[in-house]
Amino acid sequence: MSRGCWPVLVALALGTVWASAWAAVPMADQAAYRSPEGLTLRARVQRISPPAPTVIRWRHGGEGLGGKVVRGVFPRPDGSSDDGDALQVGQWSAPLAVTSFVSDRFPPQLFLTVTGGSAGRVVDRRTRRREGYSRDVVFEFELAYQGRVVKRFTETGPDGGTVTIVIPAERLVGDVQPDSPEFLDGVCGVLQYATRRAEFLEQLPWAERPLPERYLVLSNVGGYGVGFGYGIRTTDQRVTWAELRSLRQLGVNGLRSPPEFLLELLRRGDPRMEPFRRGLLVRVMGFPVPVFRPGRPLDPEAGCPFGLGVAERTFRGVEESVEAVVDLPVDQVWGLTVDEIGTVVDRSPEGKGHLAACPRCAAGFRRWLAARGLKPADFKAADWSEVRPLDVWDPEGSRTWLDDPHAALLAYWTRAFNNHVTAMLFTPLRKRFGSMNEAKQRALEQGSTGPEAARPWVYSFALRGNTFLMKGHSLDFFDFYREADNAIVYETSNRDPRIWGWDSYLCDVQRVVGEVMGTARGIYIKPHRGAPIQRMLSAVSRGNTMIYWYTYGPDYKKGDSFSGHRDTLALVSKAAHLLGVAEDALYGAKWAAKAEVAVVKPETTQRWMNLAGNPPHLTAAWENAKWIYTALTHSHLPVDPLDETMLATEDLSRYKIIYVNGSHLRHDAAEALVRYVEQGGTLYTSGWGLTRDEANGPLDVLQPVLGLVRRDEPEMWYRVELYGASHLEPYDDPQRQLAPVPAEAAIVGIAPFNAAFRAVIGREALRPAPNAQVLAEFADGAPAAVRHRYGRGQAMTVGFFTGLEYSATVRRPDYDMRRDFDPGRRRFVTAPALALTQPVVDVSDPLVEGVLLETGGGQRAITLANWAYAVTAMRNNAQGRETPVVENVPAENLQITVRTNRPVRSVTSCMLQQTLEFAVREGSLTVRLPRLEEGDVLVIE
Ligand SMILES: [Zn+2]
Structure with missing residues (x-):
């Protein structure tokens, strides 16, 4: 529970303590919960159709929940537990110790699936439809503590003999014992469990606010099946309906691979499915090549993109994909080709x-x-x-x-x-889906109501990891979309709060790719990895129209899902209702002011980093570029990420400054930069930037522009780790130190780089041409930053890793992002841009990102994402290890200044649901926002 940041929710939780499975367990105690020692469970079948004796089995884990399946049998009263020993209808099993279900540490919540009766058999191999299974199976469970009966309850399987019950060991903290009402109340079947989850969400303070109708908000609802089998956790459709109540509270209006009965209701136009008609996510064709599997006969075309059968398999794949999407009874279909594609x-x-x-x-x-x-x-x-081709991966x-x-x-x-x-390999599918959308567009424009107009919009996409923000990737984030897919979709997964803001970087890539290549945009947000509100705002501020809360589960069906996390559920619900309130001002909106700053993290740098075996100066260059983005964002400067092809082919004149941070750059891109500077542009680089070309030769063409006569390899003091989605490394690990940081590392700059500090990563002592101006020096007098006028423009080169050094101050175990980022260090990145351009949405807090959007109808809005997190306490986790408690830090009394010449009648906060004080003068609008939690949308009338 965040301190101070959730006052309403805290009150709510206290009012309902133990009243539902969603009551808060104090986090400090949670780590110390106990196993339910002394508790036993027995079971019987009360009713079954057709009546027949049955073995009652139990299992948990595996089948998508993580780990292996653990299984057993409820023994007969005489204690025998041979698998063939059936119990009569109504006959109790012998009791089992609840702790015996689990061999190692008891989980915080045990989901125990119990089966009985007949599984039936599959009668249609395509749809996997079953018949002949037992129906209307009612299980009764009895809990006893130290021999005394403490609870009985039933769980029903109308469509087969499978039910799942919940044993919430996490409640066994403090004085709570297995016979305490606080614990026993939480022992129940998943129908009650799901119903309580829905009730919890429906009681949240914003629950009555509107929900999105135009954005597609996806998630999944699994666990239901008939009879019993892999992954089936319930045969009661009422459980799924209860989960759908929760999904609606999370804004979900489209499903991924829903159970067949829901699809059938969608097809029939059942009003209960009306809220879920916005879209569907389905699988479409994957790679049109066979897969090599060790131990199986070798197909000579396995993995070969030029195999003779590729054309035929592609043709078939495209036809089947069209068939799979064309008649689906929803507004839009997102077709997933390859998950986490490589x-x-x-x-x-x-x-x-x-x-x-x-x-x-x-x-x-x-x-x-x-x-x-x-x-x-x-x-x-x-x-x-x-x-x-060479074998460059060996x-x-x-x-x-x-x-x-x-x-x-x-x-x-x-x-x-x-x-x-x-x-x-995906160009044919992209073209086919593209032409289907064009046909639909034409039909709509002609006022047709025929089949083409009625079809869904269709998008094909490979799901991308966020490798652009991590160690790199073999599939480029720009070039890939010159050939594949008509939608760009990636999944968030970074776990360290200090770099959650990087998702704006990748969403900016999506925005630029979308604008240049015409692709739709979507995002899988993993709410349990943090910042769902900020990440959603970041995405919708950049033209994403599909948001997939990845993934709901439910938790008794799928591991790594968020539906079991109470605070996360509340945040997702808060996000969804914010989007619902602000939707008309956001949907279809574009940036009201174009970016005047471009950033380039050259693919060529990544390729040579890998080709050279990731040496320290190149990994530093790769990581450095990401923090350049961060520093610019902290100065509220909107940027366009470009790639080298865009540098070489697009009109760059609208950019006041271009940041290229990377050692290696393609020659044609470098030549374009020469022209850009000649014609008046400003070029910025740092961290041994722009020294080499794509053949790893000297990038001679740019050195006269930079005003440097020689480029020596930098001296490195620290081996920077490539960020890998988990914890951000400190910069004082002796294992990674390459050399002691020398006295020369002290840097002193003059305007606009007027700041002084000591670098820790490494340096390139710059060798300026005589007509270049030195703007900063190392302690030994070597130039640390150089400005050079060239043609009608200029270039700035900084001889250290400005982005990494900016990040160094927040790399401490007790970090507070709002406190730790240093404006002096930031200046070494942002001062040249701030001299040439201004923020569009300037916020009094560097950690709050604002984006000004405008719809086609002229409606304007500002999205505000508060990326400030801080360590507020340390506590022991379940393994007894000390871990930081990290919380979002709300901002008070924010001042927001927006460049605009238009009259303003009112400014409304969608989150606070109130109009705000504002003032307009000399082309700028200033608004005071009393409080910002994770995010907000201000609508300007
Ligand atoms: Zn081949």
Whole structure:
């Protein structure tokens, strides 16, 4: 429970303590809950149709819940528990110690699935429809504590002999014993459990507010099936209906792979399914290549993107995908191709080495290079026969490309080719879905009510990990969408609150990709990984129209789901109702002011980082670029992330400044930057930026622009870790120290870099040309920052990792983001931009991100996301390890200033549900917001 940040919820929880399964257990006590020692459980079948003696079995875990399935049998009264020993209808089993269900530590909540009767048999192999299973099965359970009966209850399986009950050991804290009402009240079947969850959500203070109707909000509701079988936890449709009540409170208006009976009701137009008609997520074609499996006969086309059967399999895959989506009774269908997609050649026996080993792929490589205008001579080869992909992924390889310029360019393009061969396999599907949408659009414009107009909008997407924000990826986040998919979708997963704001970076990538390539945008938000409100606001501020709360579960059906986390449920519900209130001002809205700052984290840097075996100066360069984004965001500067192709081909003149942070940059992109600066642009780089080209040769073309006469490799003091979604590393781990930080690391700058501090990562002592201006020095007098005027523009080079050094101050175990980020260090990133452009939404708090949006109808709104988190206490977790308690830190009395020339009648906070004080003068609107928790939307009339 957040201190002070949830006053309403705290009060609510206290008012209903133990009244529901959703009552709060004090977090401090939760770690110390006890096993239900002395408690026994017995079971009987009270009723079953047709009547017959049955074995009563129990199981838990596995089948999507994580871990292995643990199973057993309720013994006969004489104690025998042979699997064949059936109990008569009405006959009690012998009691079992509840602790005996679990061999290691008892889980906070045990979901015990109990089955009896007949499972029936599958009569339709395609739909897996069953018949002949027992129906109307009523199980009765009896709990006894130290031999005394303390509770009896029943759970019903109308559509088969499967029920699930809940044993909430997490309540066994303090004085609560297994016979205490506080504990016993929580022992129940999942029907009651699900109903209480719905009641909890329906009592939240914002529960009556509107919910989104135009955004597609997805989640899943599993666990129901008939008879018994894998993953079936209930045969009672009332359980699913209770969960749907909860899903509505989370704004869900579309489902992923719902149970067949819900699909059937959707098809029939049943009014109960009306709220879930906005969309569906279904599987569509995957890779049109066979998969290699060790131990199975080898298919020679396994994993090969140029296999002879690819065309035929693609044709069939596209046809089946169309068939799977075209008649679905919803507004839009999002078709998932490959979950957490990686390169296609991972499906071959050689893995990524396939490209180097396969003659078909080598031929494809040559054709592709030739189509890009490359010639054998570019690879220092006499003819194409010498040009072939290299095995650049072999960790034991000799890395010939580091010394051999011929191999260097081949290595680079092999990595690019890997992206291409994966993406190209989905071009036919993207085109087909695209033309279906065009046909629908035309039909609607012509006022048709025919079948084309009635069909859903259809989107194809591969689910992307957020690898752009992590260690990197083999599938580029820009180039991939030049060929594959008509929607860009990724999943959030970073766990460290200090970098949750990076999701805005990737959502900005989605926005730019969406605008340039016409793709729809969607996001899987994992609420239990934190910040669902901020992440949602970040996404909808950048044109995402599909949000998937990943994943509801429910918790007795699926592990790694959020439906069992009370505070998380409340936050998701809060997010959904905020979106509902603000929807008309947000849906379809675009940025009211275009970004005047561009950022580039060059793919070429990542490729060479990997090709060089991730040496410290290159991993530092890769991580550095992410914190450049953070620093710019903290100065409230909106940015467009671009890739090298965009640099080379787009009109850059609308950008006042372009930040390129990465050691390696493609030559054509570098030439575009030369022109950009000549014509008046400002170029910024740091952290050994812009030193090398795609062949790992010196990037000579840019050095005269930067005003540098020589580029030496930086001296490195710390081996920076590539961020891997979990904890952010400190910068004082002796194991990762490469050298003691020398006295020269002290930096002193002059305007606009007027700040002084001591760097910890490394430095490049810059070698400026005589006409360049030194703006900062290391303690030994070596230049640390250089400005150089070139043509009508200028370039700024900083000789250390400005982004990483900006992050260094928040890398402490007791961090407070609002306190720790240092404006002086930030200046080394943002001062050049602030001299040339201004924030669009300037907020008095650096950690609050504001975006000004405008709909086609001229409606304006500001989204506000509060990314400030702090460690507020330490506590022992369930394993007894001391862990920080991290909480979102609300902001009070925020002042928000917006550039605008338009008259303003009122400003309303959608979260506070009140109009706000504001003032308008000289082209700016200033608003005072009394309180901001996780996020808000201000609607400007
Ligand atoms: Zn091949």
